Amino acid sequence: MPISVGAPRLLLRRLREVMAERESAQARLDKVVVLIASNMVAEVCSLYLRRRDSSLELFATEGLNPEAVHNTHLKAGEGLVGLIAEHGEPMQFADAQVHPAFSYRPETGEEVYHSFLGVPILRGGHTIGVLTVQNRTQRHYSDEEVEALQTTAMVIAEMIASGGLVVSEEGGQEARREQSARFTGVTISEGVALGHVVLHEPRIVVTKLIAEDVELERRRLAQAIDELTGMIDGMLERGDLQRAGEHREVLEAFRMFAHDRGWRSRLDEALLTGLTAEAAVQRVRNDTRARMLRQIDPYARERLHDIDDLSNRLLRVLAGGAGTAAAGNLPQDTILIARTMGPAELLDYDRQRLRGLVLEEGGSASHVAIVARALGIAAISQAKGVLDAVEPGDAAIVDAEGGELHVRPTPEVVSAYADKVRFRARRQAQYAALRNVPAVTLDGARVSLNINAGLVFDLPHLDQSGADGIGLFRTELQFMIASTFPRLEQQTRIYKAILDAAGERPVTFRSLDVGGDKVLPYFRVNKEENPALGWRAIRMALDRPALFRTQVRALLRAAHGRELRIMLPMIGDVAELTAARTLIDREVTILKRHARPEPKKLLVGAMIEVPALLYQLDRVLPLADFASVGSNDLMQFLFATDRGNMLVADRFDALNPAALLALRVIVEAAARHNVPLNLCGEMAGKPLEAMALIGLGFRSISMAPASVGPVKAMVLSLDATDLWVRLQELLACTSTSVREELKSYAAEKGVQI
Structure with missing residues (x-):
């Protein structure tokens, strides 16, 4: 006889009462299977849980021989129970004993039962057990009965996860999480x-599983979904993303799932069985994950993270907040x-x-x-x-x-x-002992080791590392963490604090380098197909001169009486450098006209990171007071590899002869025009790569503060002239990298890398 419409809700209420009783875990499980058998009008209800060795153990039963509890074990994939666990899907059989997978266990006494319905107990998409019902007569279980048993299995899974039915350390996915x-x-x-x-x-732990008012839960869930989709739509419209590429795609996937009618329909069906809104989200998440985990299509499996993230966000909204x-x-x-x-x-x-x-x-x-x-x-x-x-x-x-x-x-x-x-x-202590030791090679070449910074809390690193100065101050980081565009006074205050902390040591401020993968949450920009090659850095500054001039004005005010070094990013043509210098000169003129204090000395430099500039060096360098190689972008553009794309980011080595030859061209041009040259980027902070840079002729490099000690130790053990001779030989080779050759050189010469 099929169950009535209200029976699942009645069963859930009874389960809630069982959970409130002060009894042992086994006693609770014993009552649970009795309740299910009664509600399903079944003669047998059995609960199996997965052990650490993936076998399934009978933990409770109503109808089978009680002596079989904890004594009946099925190997992974064995029997109908093992088949359900393996597939993670409900299965039913009108005459179970004729099925090829049926495993006869005489200790259970189940040979008199024919019809069989089993559903997986899922947690996080993984099967942690199986719940079954059986009847003597051959019968077909209705869709409502299957749904009711699935809902009950989900509640049992959450009870186990929350500790309400901790029956053994052997049971379930949670036990496996104790392993290393x-x-x-x-x-x-x-x-x-x-x-x-x-x-x-x-993660939100769902503790209230059974609804008291189904219609109230439906309204709560609908409101939470609307709030969530509004948040996602808002982030996509604002461009409030760390990267415009892969992370935008993540949000697009969230939006797709959030607007999916099938997903919403499954949530509503789960609610109608008597679950709370939170439990319904968990139920649908478990079922969806279970299906996806068993698909061969790698794309479908990758969407597991999207399902989890979306479900977690929705649960946090239901809980009253979406914070971190x-x-x-x-x-x-x-x-x-x-x-x-x-x-x-x-x-x-x-x-x-x-x-x-x-x-x-x-x-x-x-x-x-x-x-x-x-x-x-x-x-x-x-x-x-x-x-x-x-x-x-x-x-x-x-x-x-x-x-x-x-x-x-x-x-x-x-x-x-x-x-x-x-x-x-101990090693850091050794580096600390070198803090006040000048970075001079064995053959007497002085190398300036500077730090990269971008926030006020970076400043103590200047003293702690023993660096010679700040070779790159990323001004955009302050803009990226602010909720609104920093005003002139705010910028002036920050830049003055940085110069004060540096004292007599030089600070190179890179003008605002936003756009591309650095999107300001309060700055509306159009979506670009290739953001790294798009409207960013100096291009944006020249198109929005008011923003650029405000920053220049703040820097000029902050640096009164001191040297000010402004570095212009992403220069791709001589005309861009000329136009930027014109805007800077205009601000200097205004400063003088109003008799305001001005910097003791103003130096304007160009970043060399666009490959086209390699063919304009003899025109650009005479217009620059200094130059700095942005190795991150230069390498990205040289090899046409998006450094944020993990499929290609490591495809080309920075120690590829082609890259080193390009760097040598820059060093030689800077020497011809007597223009100070620095390199800031990931290369400078790695001892082996820094060794190659010094061998090429760089005498000023900038890196993360933690890298200063290791790089200085390398410099003190290096003969730069000898390395220059070896590098000329290596750059003539046809290999795709000289990394191993440089490692061998360091080992041979005793260079600390």
Whole structure:
């Protein structure tokens, strides 16, 4: 006899009553199967849970032999129960015993039962158990009965996950999460950190599963979906993204799912079974993940993250907020884990508590990576699948030297890394001892080692690292973390603080380099097919001269009585440098006209990062007071590889002879015109790459503060003249990289890399 329409809701209410009783886990499970059998008008109800070895153990039954509980075990894939667990889908059989997969277990006494219905107990899309009902007569279970059993299985899964039905350490996916796990990634900020996991976007634990008022839950869910879709649409319209490429695609996927009628229909169906809005979201998420996990299509499997992210966001909206963990109580040794995040979001966290960062997406040249290095925290990216495997509070070790994350590490691993941390501390102490030692090569060449900065809290690194100055101050970072465009007074105050902290040491301010992958949340721009090649940096400044002139005015005011160095990014043609200098000269004239204090000396430089400039050096350099190579963009454009695209970012080596030959051309041109030359970019901060730069003739390089010590140790052990001779030979080779040859040279000559 099919169940009545109201029976599922009645069953859920009875389950809630069972959960409120003070009894042992086993007693609760025993009552649960009795309730289900009664509600489904079934003679048997059995509950199997997956053990650590993937076998399925009978944990409770109504109708089968009670002695079989905890004594009946099915291997992975064995029997009809194993078949359901393997496929993650409901299955029913009018005469189960004739099915080829039927596994007869005499201790259960089930041979008298014919019809069989089983549904997987899903958690996070993974099968943690199977719930079955059986009848003596051959019958077909209705769609309503299948739906009711699935809903009940979902409630049981959440009860197990929340500790309400903790029946054994052996049971389920949660038990597997007690095991150690290791993930590999790409280092974006070096270091080693031991701590405990915090999720950037906290998961909402659904504790209230059974609805008291179904119509109220439907209204709550509809309102939350409208709010969520409005948020997503707003972000897409504003361009409020870290990157206009892959992260925009993520939001586009969110919008697609959020507007999908099928998804909304499944949510409504789950609500009608008597679940709360939160439980309905969890139910649909579990079912969708289970289907996708079993698909061969890699694209479909990649959408798992989108389903999880969207569901988590919706749950947070239902819970009354969509904030991040930054506003919560963080442990003293926070290891922050996120799918992706922007630089402003990272800056929201208490730097005293933040030890490490792990991202599933993002490259070493991303802006969140730049901020991570500025904060001095160990960070890796591209740690695929980590969000599925961690829980808040898990012990974790970020090895951002080896590009690894260890979750729930064994005591042996913890001990090994404790030794590594102590060794690293001793090594850092050795670098600190070099802080006041000039960076001079063995053959007497003085190399200026500067730091890259972009925020006020970078300034203490100038003294701590022993750097010679700030070779690149990224003014755009202050704009990116602000909620509105910083006014003249705000900019002046920030620039003055930077110059005050630097004292007599030089500071090179790069004019506003926004556009492309650096989008200001309050600045509306059009979507571009190739943003890195689009309307950005000096191009935007010349088209919006008011913005550029305001920044120049703030810099001039802040630098009164001192030297001011302004560097212009993305110069692609001599005319752009000339036009920018004209605007700067106009501001200087206005300053003098009003008798305002002015800089003691003004130097205007050009960044060399657009390949076309390599063929205009003899025209550009005479117009510049100094020049700086932006190696990140120059390499990206030379090899036509998007540094934010992980499929191609590492395809070409910066130590490719073609890249080094281009750099040599710049060095030679700067020497011809007697123009001071610097290089700022990722190359400068790696001892091996920095060694190559010095061999090419660079005598000023700029890097992350943490890199100054290792690079200085390399400089002090290097004979630059000898390396120059070796490099000329290497640049004539036909290999795609001279990395291994340079490593061999360093080993042969005792250069510390």
